[in-house]
Amino acid sequence: MHRTPRFRNFILAAGLLALAACADYTNEKALNDPDANSDPYEGFNRAMFGVNKALDTVLVKPVTDVYRFIVPETGRKMVDNFVSNLETPVVLVNSVLQGDQENTFATFWRFALNSSVGIGGLFDVASEGGLHNRSADFGQTMAVWGVGSGPYTYVPIFGPGTIRDSFGRIVDIAFNPLVWVHPTWYSYAQAGVTIVDRRSVYYNLIDDTYKSSLDPYATFRSGYLQKRTSDITKVKRRLHKQYHGEQTTSTEQTPSSAHIQE
């Protein structure tokens, strides 16, 4: 490969160091008490959020607009299916690492069916048969293993995350088998298509949020952390069900009338 072992070791060491910092840190406090300031890198994050907004305005959104103008909805759905199918191996590896039998089984058959009957992933035949899209990433896997989230981070292009989840994204790139068999330009091409596809899928959500939010940075931060916590809780519940039966652990925090402050 074109990357030297020394470089790889450096990345690994840097990643482990960053993870050690996550050990005791979770965003639960931030979620349960949104008034609490628990975004230690807020200054940097807001600057990067600005960079991403600028990138979106001058590049990503215009390209997505052209894409949405040229390609009809059915075609865009096919692109989305194709991109999602390319990500399935990463989901599969993480499902295995999490010990999630249900997800592993569903993801394996999704990939097998959609890649063959679904013509290389253009058609999501598995969903029509009831096997819906599953998600799993290395950030989630680490959460299952007991690694705390670390502080919130905002990185250009990748967007919202936490220290743990940002490190997870790097690992997930390495989990993608296509990255290893194809030349470098391939990774960029897949990344580029994925960005435009996702911008298009969440087109209205993103634009509505920018339009209606009084502080889009805070809105995206809260939304991301809630979604992440909810996804990880779901995985943990599913695992609990698979290994310990029906009893579920209730870790989900929801706002209640009692919390209103007079």
Add this chain to the structure above:
Amino acid sequence: MKKFLPVSLLLTLCLTLLTPSLAKADYSVDQVRQYVDGVASQTLSVISGGGTKETKKQALEKIFAAQVDIPWVGRFVLGRFWRDATPAQRSNYLKEYKSFLLANYATRFAQYSSGTYKITSATDDGDAQYTVSMTMAGADQSQPVQVDYKIHVMEDGKLRLFDVVVEGVSMITTQRSEFASVLGQKGLDYLIQQLANKSLPLPDEKKS
């Protein structure tokens, strides 16, 4: 007789305090499910019915205003800043918050032309609060989305929605966090002014 006056006063007080909580226990999970089903089908009939985008928006705003406990939500999202607000600020805020919410959230459904929903569960969360979960799908073949509606019993005994949780993201939690950020930096008067600005119809609103 004089002796009994404080006692009877106390009794009356107890009864008046107890009455709302008695009324609160009155709903079964099935009744709450039916209530949400009613609101959802009403919303869906507006979306898939005839009419221009503008008339649809108005109809959606009407449903939203009638079925959401906006004063409660408004107070909740202000968090600890509600306590410090003057009566004038409070009433001003609630007025602007209502227009803001209707202008920005009620109308989001107007861009859809059809959809389906299926109620998957209804639970009693205690404290006169309920959750009704459903999966919703748009007209395109996108993945169904899980949406949880939070309902509570109001002082007058009526059921009203107080939160919508889409794929684990709660509207009121998100908004409270958003407002806290603005309030922490710029204060309540600025927030009220921003709410008013955001309630105005946007001149650059494009037809899609």
